[in-house]
Amino acid sequence: VVLEDHGDVLNNKVKRQAVEFLKKQKENLEQIFTTAVQNRDIVMDKAKIxxxxxxxxxxTLVQLNNIWDTIRIVKVNRNN
Incomplete structure (x- = not known):
């Protein structure tokens, strides 16, 4: 969500309370967005790990299986 900042170009009929409310809402949305980005980064880091x-x-399991196969082959060859 992109919040456009039009500066102080507001309709004179808009009350100052409404302007302050909108500023607070904008700040809250910016904080929410920042938190969401941080959470996304944490989740992605966990998934990568x-x-x-x-x-x-x-x-490691493939390497162990190869070692066990080699040991089995050596044992079979020794028994024959």
Whole structure:
């Protein structure tokens, strides 16, 4: 959401209370947007860490399976 700032070009019929209310609303929306951006960044960082851990785990399991297969082959060759 983009809030345009038109400066002080307001209709003279608008009460000062309304102007102050709108300024407060704009500040609140900016804070909400900033918080949402921070939350998004945190969630993305967590997802990246989780993804990297899974990739590392899978590669480790593949390496372990290769080692176990090698050990089995060596045992079979020794028995024959």
């Amino acid at each position: 989780r993804h990297d851990r899974l990739i590392h785990l899978k590669s």
